[in-house]
Amino acid sequence: MGRFRRTLSNLDLKEVYLNGRRFTWSNERVQPTLEKLDRVFTTVDWEDLFPDAFLSALSSGPSDHCPLVLSLALDLHRGRRFQFQSFWPKVDGFLQVVREVSTTQPCEPNPFKRLDQKLRATTKRLASWSSKFIGSVKLQILMATELILRFDIAMESRPLSPQERALRCLLKKKLLGLASLERTIARQRSRILWLREGDACTRFFHLHASQRRRKNFIGHLVVDNRRFTEHAEKAEEWTISSISC
Template sequence: MNPNKILFWNVRGLNSSVRQDSVRELVDSSQVDVVCVQETKMQNISTRTILSMLGAEFSDYVYLPSTGASGGILITWKRHIGHTGQQRIDNHSVSVQLCMEQGQAWWLTCVYGPQGDDGKILFLQELRDVRTACAGPWLVAGDFNLIYKTSDKNNSNFNRAMMGRFRDLINDLGLKEIPLLGRKFTWSNQQDNPVLVKLDRVFCTVDWELTFPRVLLHSAASLDSDHCPLLLGRSDNRPGKRRFHFESFWTKLEGFQEEVHSAWNSVEAVRCPFQTLEKKLKMTARRLQGWSDKQVGHVRLQLALAKELLHRLEMAHDERPLTPAEIWLKNRLKKQSLMLSSFKRTMARLRSRISWLKEGDANTRFFHIHARHRKRKNFVAMLVDGDRILTNHCEKAAAVDQFYTNLIGNVETGKGLLIWMPLDCLDIIWRT
C-alpha cells in the first residue's frame, strides 16, 4: 500500500525524550505513514526506541548510524506500507524500496549531506551510484546541505562551483524538484540577522511523478530544530469531528467532584426517566468540558495555535528581520510547543491505560491497540457502492448523501411524511 504522507525532517538529534515527543506529535497530527529523519545523532537505534517514539504501527525501519554525536539517518514506516525488502545504506543516504498496491515498486532515498566541499563532491557521486543501483521510480529528499539557485539563500555568499555541480547532478539524473508551498527557506541560523537557506528539498524522477501526479509539499513549524519539517502528502481524506471523551485524570484534579455534583443536580426530573437520565448526562458532559477548558485548557488547540504562530513568524523571517518582540515570542512559542507536545502525549497514555499495566509497558502492542481502538472503529476507510470501491473523501461523502436521499427523499419529496406528536402522547404510548 502507498503512503499518504511522508515526513522529512532534520531534527538535530533524537537522543532526548523532548525531541522524540515533538516528532511523535507531528506524526500523529499530520497522519504520517513514512518518517525520514536526518541528524539523529544516535549510533544505535533499537526497535524499543522506534516503538517508544512513534508507536507500534511503525514496526519496520532502517537507519544509518551517526558518526559520534553528528549525522545519522532513520527511515521508518507503518506496517501496512508495502516493502519489497530491498534497501541500501551509504555514507550519506539510506534507501528503501516500497511497493504499490498494483505491485510496482519505487525507491525512497533519504539524504543528509556533509558540510565540507570535499565531502560534498563525494556525496554527489554517491547519489549517482545510488541512482545506478536503484532503477525505476525514485524519490530522493532530505537535508542536502547544498543549493543550486541564488534565490535559495538570503545573502550573496555563494559557492557557485558547488552550485554548478549540484545543478549538473539534477540534470544528469533527470530529477525534478517538488515545489515547497508557503516557504522560501528551510534553515535558519537563529540569529537576530539570520542567514536563511533552502537546504531541505524533495526531488523525484519523471516516472515517479507520473505514478503520483497529485502530491503537495508543505512545511510545518520547526519547534526546537533549526530546520523546518517537510510534509509530502497525497491523501485527501479529512479528519472527522471529535466527540466528547471523559479524561481519566480529571478525577485527580481539585474541584472535579463538586462540578459533577452541581451539574447532575442542576437538571430537574421529567416524567420519562430515560429523558431525565439523558439530560443529566448531557449537562454533566457539557459542564465537565467547560470545567476542563478552565482548569487544563484545550491542549490540542493551544498546540495548534502555537505551531501556527511559530510557522508564520518563520515565514515572515524569510522576508524581513524580526523585531525583538517577535524574536522573544518565537523563542517562547518554541518552548511552549515542546511542553504541550509532552503533555499531549501524557494525556494520550492516560486515556488508554489499563489499570494492571506497568509504566514500563506503556508502549507495548496491547497498549496501542487500546489507544487506537475508537479511532480505528469510527474511521470509514472505504465504501462499496454497487461495483465501485470508494476511498476518496468527496466520493464517499457523495455516496452517503445520495444513499440517504434515495432512502428518505429530499425536502420536497419528504414534506409531510413525518407526523409530530406531543411528548405527553409519546409518554402515554411508552407507558402502555
C-alpha cells in the first residue's frame, strides 16, 4: 500500500473517495474474500473543475465486481445546512444573540424536546444574524477587488481625490481581513488542523473541503424497511429518531 501511494504521488494522481462501499470484488464463496479492486483516479486540476463529483457503486448483479458510477454534477447541497463558523464568537453581537435565545423558555415539559427547540431557534437566529451582519465573504472579496481595480485604472489617467485615496486604502485593509477570514472558513471546513491558519492555501483547503463534503454525504436512509432519498425526508426521519432515543 505504501508503494502504491508513492506511485500515485509520483504520477500526481489521487484516488476518488468511494461512498457507501468498502469493497468492490468478492470471490462469491461461503466465506467470501472481499477486496477493493476497482478504483477511480484523478488529478488535482480535474477535481478543481468538478468539486461535486460523487463516486458510488451499484449492485454487482451476476458479476463478482461492483460497477462504479461517477457523477460529475451531483447536487450535494439539498437544503440549506447550518454550519457554525469558528470566528463567530469573536464578532460583536454574537453573545447577545445567544443570550436572547437562551433566556427564552419554550412551553415544552419534555426536557429533550425543549433542548431541541432551543437549538433550532439558536441556529435560525445565528444564521439570520450572520447573513445580515457578516454576509458572503466571497462576494465582499470580489466587490473590494473590483473597486480597487477601478481605482488602479483611474490612477493611470488622473490623480485620485482625497476621498478616493482614503476609500482605496480602506478597501485594501478590508481585503486583507476578508482574505484571512476566508482562510479561516476554508480551514474549518477542510479539518486540516496541522497547518497554521496563516499558512493556509485557499485552493488546497477548498479541495479538502470538497472531499470531506462528498465523504459525509448520506445518499439515503433506511428506517423500518422504508428508504428515504430526499433531503427533507432524511432530515425529518433523523430528527424523529434522535428525539425517540
